[in-house]
Amino acid sequence: MPVIVRFYIQHTIIGFVASAAFIAGLLYFNVANLWHLISTSDIGLLAGFLLWFFNGIVFSGAQTAVAVLLMSESDEDDGPKGGKGIAVPVFAQARRP
Numbered sequence: 001m002p003v004i005v006r007f008y009i010q011h012t013i014i015g016f017v018a019s020a021a022f023i024a025g026l027l028y029f030n031v032a033n034l035w036h037l038i039s040t041s042d043i044g045l046l047a048g049f050l051l052w053f054f055n056g057i058v059f060s061g062a063q064t065a066v067a068v069l070l071m072s073e074s075d076e077d078d079g080p081k082g083g084k085g086i087a088v089p090v091f092a093q094a095r096r097p
Contacts (some may be wrong), residue, residue, distance in 0.1 A: 015060025023052045
C-alpha cells in the first residue's frame with residue numbers, strides 16, 4: 001500500500017475515534033438533552049449513528065489537515081537552500097497630491 005494512502009487511512013481512523021469520544025461526551029453529559037432524544041426515539045440509533053458519522057467526517061478532515069501541516073516540522077530542514085539572499089535596492093519616487 002502506498003505511504004500516502006496509509007497516511008490518509010490512519011488519520012481518518014484517528015478522526016473517527018475522536019468523533020466517537022466527542023459523541024460519547026455529548027451523550028454522557030446530556031448536552032441539549034441528546035441522550036433523552038436518542039434513547040426514547042424509535043429511530044434513535046440511526047440519529048446517533050448519523051451524528052457520529054458526520055462528526056467523524058469533520059474530525060477526520062481536520063485531523064488529516066493538521067497532520068499534513070505538521071509534516072513541515074522536520075529536524076532535517078536547516079533553512080533555505082536556494083542560494084544567497086542579496087539585498088537589491090528599489091528606487092521609487094513619491095508624488096505629492
